Amino acid sequence: MSISLPSTGVGPALVQPGLLGIEPSFGFGDRLGFATPGHLLALQEAGGAIRGIFAQQSIREMTRTNRTATEVMAAASDALSAAGFSDPWGADADHLKTQDDVRQTMAAGFVFFTLDPSGDVDQQADNYAPAELATRFEACKPFTPWLDAYRGKTVRFASGEIVFDEPTLARAAVKYGKAIQTTIALGRFVQEEAARLSKPCELELSVDETEQPTTPAEHYLIADQLRAAGVRLVSLAPRFEGDFEKGVDYKGDIKSLERSLRFHAEIAAEMGPYKLSLHSGSDKISMYRLLSRATEGRFHVKTAGTSYLEALRVVARCDDELFRRIIDFSRGCYDRDKATYHVSATLADAPPQAEVADPVELERQYLERWEDVPAGAGFTAPGRQILHCTFGSVMTDPELGAAVKDVLLGNHSSYSEVLRDHFVRHLDPLREG
Numbered sequence: 231m232s233i234s235l236p237s238t239g240v241g242p243a244l245v246q247p248g249l250l251g252i253e254p255s256f257g258f259g260d261r262l263g264f265a266t267p268g269h270l271l272a273l274q275e276a277g278g279a280i281r282g283i284f285a286q287q288s289i290r291e292m293t294r295t296n297r298t299a300t301e302v303m304a305a306a307s308d309a310l311s312a313a314g315f316s317d318p319w320g321a322d323a324d325h326l327k328t329q330d331d332v333r334q335t336m337a338a339g340f341v342f343f344t345l346d347p348s349g350d351v352d353q354q355a356d357n358y359a360p361a362e363l364a365t366r367f368e369a370c371k372p373f374t375p376w377l378d379a380y381r382g383k384t385v386r387f388a389s390g391e392i393v394f395d396e397p398t399l400a401r402a403a404v405k406y407g408k409a410i411q412t413t414i415a416l417g418r419f420v421q422e423e424a425a426r427l428s429k430p431c432e433l434e435l436s437v438d439e440t441e442q443p444t445t446p447a448e449h450y451l452i453a454d455q456l457r458a459a460g461v462r463l464v465s466l467a468p469r470f471e472g473d474f475e476k477g478v479d480y481k482g483d484i485k486s487l488e489r490s491l492r493f494h495a496e497i498a499a500e501m502g503p504y505k506l507s508l509h510s511g512s513d514k515i516s517m518y519r520l521l522s523r524a525t526e527g528r529f530h531v532k533t534a535g536t537s538y539l540e541a542l543r544v545v546a547r548c549d550d551e552l553f554r555r556i557i558d559f560s561r562g563c564y565d566r567d568k569a570t571y572h573v574s575a576t577l578a579d580a581p582p583q584a585e586v587a588d589p590v591e592l593e594r595q596y597l598e599r600w601e602d603v604p605a606g607a608g609f610t611a612p613g614r615q616i617l618h619c620t621f622g623s624v625m626t627d628p629e630l631g632a633a634v635k636d637v638l639l640g641n642h643s644s645y646s647e648v649l650r651d652h653f654v655r656h657l658d659p660l661r662e663g
């Protein structure tokens with residue numbers, strides 16, 4: 231397998247992404263542009279019927295790393311072309327909020343568009359007392375003309391009943407009413423722009439980055455309204471129950487999550503069919519089988535930061551001094567950079583590098599090691615989150631960013647091997663179900 235070097239972002243992409251529909255898929259987000267060869271090794275070894283989305287970056291990530299959508303696409307397509315890869319693969323323009331986000335990513339060749347209306351989700355809706363809920367319900371009626379279609383309705387699934395009584399309807403309308411309107415507008419824009427330019431497109435709706443779980447009633451209502459509006463989804467990322475923090479395994483009641491996944495999967499099958507999408511999907515090893523079984527293989531798992539952390543693992547093993555400088559620098563940026571990410575780690579949860587003489591122990595504290603993780607579980611070390619959120623600050627630092635790239639260029643096969651091992655451990659439980 232020839233290892234391609236990261237593209238300059240100007241060469242013609244010889245390998246084009248395509249539509250994957252509701253085939254099982256796995257998003258290999260690559261914040262640096264060096265990871266696709268390793269991602270491909272893992273998928274070819276353990277992917278089975280799972281399709282790879284090898285170009286995947288959010289607007290937030292590209293902003294933080296000063297990368298363009300064209301550069302992201304070229305890094306993936308050039309690596310796949312160099313490897314002679316000819317299977318279908320996807321390209322996900324992630325967490326899009328505006329029409330300009332759509333224009334720039336569509337122009338770069340992205341074909342999977344993740345719509346993110348979380349800015350219009352009322353993230354405290356579940357906390358309002360009846361009087362405040364009633365006031366807010368009244369205020370959202372101008373953009374929820376569909377209320378009467380659900381009032382008093384009961385929808386039955388094997389997993390349970392959805393009863394649209396007044397409190398349920400009010401909370402759904404207050405929480406997602408405006409976001410549904412936003413999603414329909416942006417989704418229609420993507421579909422119309424793709425048709426105008428004769429380009430392929432498929433849509434995901436993501437509300438994963440919101441505070442309060444999406445109930446089955448809210449999921450059903452969102453899906454019903456999008457379907458009625460002609461916005462066709464291949465994937466939907468609800469806000470699942472529990473905690474899906476960046477870079478660490480699932481936190482919550484796994485049995486309750488299993489019941490919830492089954493209910494959401496039934497709704498997705500009935501209202502679509504479309505895939506259930508798991509964001510912050512890396513390291514959630516303990517729940518992958520549940521997701522695969524509940525959805526009967528109609529899932530999408532999205533990862534990104536974890537490939538950056540595995541790049542730092544190569545740095546840790548090749549240049550201890552540089553790794554220590556990155557830890558010191560990241561600890562100085564963490565409280566600022568974590569602002570838009572769901573993490574719980576504090577600086578006190580991981581020791582300053584100067585207090586850890588042993589390089590292997592330092593790797594355990596900030597990256598963890600698969601050798602130390604129980605079978606069927608993912609990483610949990612909080613130090614991972616300190617490094618995870620500060621990727622942009624590190625990679626745009628003139629000295630540190632260049633030094634990381636030099637280490638990866640000089641040890642590219644090591645990086646690809648580390649990624650292969652890391653993602654085979656992610657793909658195996660998903661493939662086996």
Ligand SMILES: O=C(O)[C@@H](O)[C@@H](O)[C@H](O)C(=O)CO
Pocket residue numbers: 259287288290291324325508509510511512532533534535
């Ligand atoms: O960090 C980002 O902005 C994105 O990679 C993520 O939010 C992405 O949507 C994801 O969930 C990958 O784990």
